[in-house]
Amino acid sequence: MKRLGVLFVALVGCNGGxxxxxxxxALTGDExxxxxxxxxxxxxxxxxxxxxxxxPNxxxxxxxxxxxxxxxxxxEEMPSFDGDLSDQEIADVAAYVTAGFP
Ligand code: HEC
Structure with missing residues (x-):
């Protein structure tokens, strides 16, 4: 009788530090x-x-x-967008802002 009870305990994830x-x-933002x-x-x-x-400007x-x-x-008065925007959306908006509003 074969037992295939192999458990993969994934300890990665949890942000891994x-x-x-x-x-x-690490992402490339799209302006x-x-x-x-x-x-x-x-x-x-x-x-x-x-x-x-x-x-502010x-x-x-x-x-x-x-x-x-x-x-x-x-x-200060600036809200956190931690829960509202995805990583990619934040990378995108940062690329746009640092491009200096062309
Ligand atoms: C509810 C109003 C509000 C919204 C929405 C908002 N901000 Fe701000 N933001 C502020 C205020 C007020 C400050 C000044 C914070 C301070 O007093 O240090 C600020 C500061 C900043 C700064 C300058 C920080 C520094 O120290 O130089 C950046 C960059 C910035 N916001 C980007 C963004 C981006 C990008 C978004 C959208 C994802 C955003 N803000 C949405 C109100 C807002």
Whole structure:
């Protein structure tokens, strides 16, 4: 009698020590898709062209890691988008913002 009771206990996953910031940074953002994410989620506070409204002017933001960080964690009045946007959407919107609103 054969027993095929092989258990694969997957202990990977659980983020394996890699932060979500690292995961998003590892992706290639698409500026075109990011423009849509920005219009839908960010323009209400930062203006359609990033020049500011209730939120500050962010046209000069060129640090990808900083933009991804603030979108993930929020900052003061700026909400966190941790649960709202996928990793790819955050990579896209960060690519769009750091491109300087062409
Ligand atoms: C509810 C309004 C609101 C929304 C929506 C919002 N922001 Fe902000 N954002 C702010 C405010 C307010 C600040 C200034 C935070 C502070 O006082 O440090 C800010 C700051 C920032 C900064 C600059 C952080 C720094 O320290 O230089 C970036 C970049 C940014 N937001 C990007 C985004 C992106 C990208 C989105 C969409 C995914 C977004 N924001 C959505 C209000 C908002």
């Amino acid at each position: 890699e932060s979500r910031l690292d995961q998003v940074l 075109g898709d990011g423009a849509t994410v920005f219009a839908d989620n960010c323009a209400v506070c930062h203006g359609a062209d990033g020049s500011g409204d209730s939120g 962010i046209q000069g933001e060129d640090e990808l890691e900083e933009v991804i960080g603030v979108v993930l964690s929020g900052e």
